[in-house]
Amino acid sequence: MSVRRFQPDNRLGGMIKQKGGLMAKDAIAAAEAGVESLREASLKALDDALAEMERSYGPQADRSEASFEMLYLLCLKVVDVAGFAADAGVDKAALSFCNLVDNCAEARVWRWDAIDVHLNAMRLLRSAGAHLPEAERANMLKGLYKVSGFKSDEG
Amino acid sequence: MSDALLPSTRINLEKAVVLVLDDNGASLDILSQVVSGFGVKQLHRAESVTGAQSLVKTKTFDLVISDVQMPDVDGVEFIQWLRREASEPNRYIPVILVTGHTRKTDVLRIRDAGANFMVAKPITPKVLLERIFWVAREDRPFIECDNYVGPDRRFKHEGPPPGTDGRRRDDLPAEVGTAQEPNMSQDEINNLMKIAKVQL
Numbered sequence: 001m002s003v004r005r006f007q008p009d010n011r012l013g014g015m016i017k018q019k020g021g022l023m024a025k026d027a028i029a030a031a032e033a034g035v036e037s038l039r040e041a042s043l044k045a046l047d048d049a050l051a052e053m054e055r056s057y058g059p060q061a062d063r064s065e066a067s068f069e070m071l072y073l074l075c076l077k078v079v080d081v082a083g084f085a086a087d088a089g090v091d092k093a094a095l096s097f098c099n100l101v102d103n104c105a106e107a108r109v110w111r112w113d114a115i116d117v118h119l120n121a122m123r124l125l126r127s128a129g130a131h132l133p134e135a136e137r138a139n140m141l142k143g144l145y146k147v148s149g150f151k152s153d154e155g
Numbered sequence: 156m157s158d159a160l161l162p163s164t165r166i167n168l169e170k171a172v173v174l175v176l177d178d179n180g181a182s183l184d185i186l187s188q189v190v191s192g193f194g195v196k197q198l199h200r201a202e203s204v205t206g207a208q209s210l211v212k213t214k215t216f217d218l219v220i221s222d223v224q225m226p227d228v229d230g231v232e233f234i235q236w237l238r239r240e241a242s243e244p245n246r247y248i249p250v251i252l253v254t255g256h257t258r259k260t261d262v263l264r265i266r267d268a269g270a271n272f273m274v275a276k277p278i279t280p281k282v283l284l285e286r287i288f289w290v291a292r293e294d295r296p297f298i299e300c301d302n303y304v305g306p307d308r309r310f311k312h313e314g315p316p317p318g319t320d321g322r323r324r325d326d327l328p329a330e331v332g333t334a335q336e337p338n339m340s341q342d343e344i345n346n347l348m349k350i351a352k353v354q355l
Contacts, residue, residue, distance in 0.1 A: 003322065004299040005307075008247035012171060012217045012291040021167025022194050024160050024284060031192025031280035038184055045181040072258075076224055079255030080182035083277030091277055098256035106259060 035083075042081040046090070049077040050122060058119055063112065068105035071115075075101055078122075088129025089137045092152065093122050093144055100148035114147045160288045168287070172197040172214060176207045176233065177222040177253075182276070186220060186253070189280050193287070204228040204236075211241050216248050218287065223254035223265060230254075231261070231268040238269040238304035246304075247297060249290035253278055269305025271295075 022030070053074050057066060075098040082091035097118045104110055121144055129137055145152060160166075173195050177183040183200055190198055199214065201207035204225065210216075219237070223230040234250055250269070255276040257265060265273065271290045274283055295306040315321025 001301050005296050005323075006299075007294070008297050009244065010249065010291065010293055011244070012249055012287075013293070015170050015217065016166045016168065016288070016291045018167045018170070021165050021169060023162065024164045024166055024288075025162035027166060027168075027193045028280045028284055029192075030194075031189040031284070034188035034192040035185055035280065038181075038188060042181050042185065073224070073226070076255045077179055077181075079276050080177075080179050081185070081277065083185075083279065086277065095256055102256070102258045 039084050042084050046078055046081045046085060047126070049074050050126060053078075054119060054123070057115060059116055063110070066110060068101060068108075072098065072101045072105065085126060085129070089125045089141055090122060090129060092141050093118065093125050095152075096141070096144040096148045096150040097122065099150035103149060117147055118144060158292075160285050164288070166193070166284070166288060166291075168194045169196055171195055171217040172199070173218045173220065174199045174201065174207060174210055174216050175220045176201045176204070176230065178202055178225040179222070182222065186278065189278065189283055190220065192280060193284060204230075204233045207233055208236065211237060211245050216245055218290070219248060219250045220283075221250065221252055221270075223252050223257075223261070231264045234268040234270050234305075249293060251283075251286055251290060266308065267303055269303065271306050 053071065055061060056074075057063065057071050075094055078094040079091065079098065082094050085091065100111070100114055100118060104115075121140060125132075125137070125140070132140075141152075144150070173190055175183060175186045175190060175198065177186055180202065183202060187198060187200055199210050199216075201210055205228070207219075207221070219234075221230040221233060230252055234252070237248075237250070238246060249271045252265065252268065252270040252273045253276055254265070254273065271293060272286050274286050293306065295310070298305065298307050315323075315326045320326070
């Protein structure tokens with residue numbers, strides 16, 4: 001097997017050093033301000049995804065045709081915008097949910113009890129998570145991780 | 156320029172041409188806002204791999220930031236295509252992958268995709284700017300072989316695995332052999348670290 005090892009030109013490296021530009025703290029502040037302008041739209045997208053999860057995979061849904069892939073993609077949609085609800089723990093709960101669905105998909109077996117636990121927890125965290133005492137929120141997330149096998153230090 | 160990204164570090168991305176790829180519109184908006192906030196003036200957005208491929212075929216980019224999980228063709232396949240089939244210089248540009256959650260079946264695919272770095276969603280401007288700074292200062296060599304094209308996946312050079320000869324030209328054997336000279340005395344070692352005045 002032939003292996004070529006070389007050093008390509010990194011134009012980005014040359015650019016960032018050029019005069020002008022922004023100080024890192026100002027660039028971060030400008031980016032945060034830009035992201036903040038998306039808060040309302042992002043939280044709507046988050047709520048839409050949660051409602052779709054409930055509608056298609058909740059206890060009232062017809063679960064006979066449930067798709068691992070579709071539920072996983074819905075979980076990812078929540079993670080995508082969950083930075084706006086990080087104070088409520090929704091981001092971490094969504095990652096735990098991703099892990100649960102991935103495990104189910106791998107085993108090709110649904111664990112509806114665990115799915116219901118996650119749906120309930122996400123609904124509660126979204127509505128009241130930010131007002132819960134920190135220890136209570138942490139315990140709730142710990143419970144979810146136990147159910148899903150998620151390790152919070154993993155992506 | 157310092158190794159770490161300090162609050163006072165200047166970073167100029169005004170002339171950088173950046174491609175952001177994400178199939179989720181809300182997530183693409185967030186990524187775009189972050190990158191624009193960093194001072195990027197030429198930002199191109201794509202919501203599908205097909206759209207991103209069309210852009211790569213017609214423009215020269217300096218940085219790609221791509222989501223991993225997408226329906227049909229995903230970010231890993233896009234990077235593999237970029238590294239193998241795109242023309243130069245786009246083939247060698249820095250790539251940052253962003254992902255919310257990594258499926259067990261994707262861990263090795265992502266490692267072998269040929270990206271420079273991975274960032275976890277939900278993204279924060281601070282982390283993304285640190286990673287951009289990092290890939291801009293990247294000096295890892297590029298590897299091109301049958302089953303991998305991308306920056307060298309070995310960050311540290313700790314020698315070849317035990318019992319192998321290694322594949323790098325500069326790999327040293329694990330066996331160092333017997334000493335050719337007597338050990339240094341404590342005084343000689345101390346002298347190596349002795350503070351001395353320097354005439355400038």
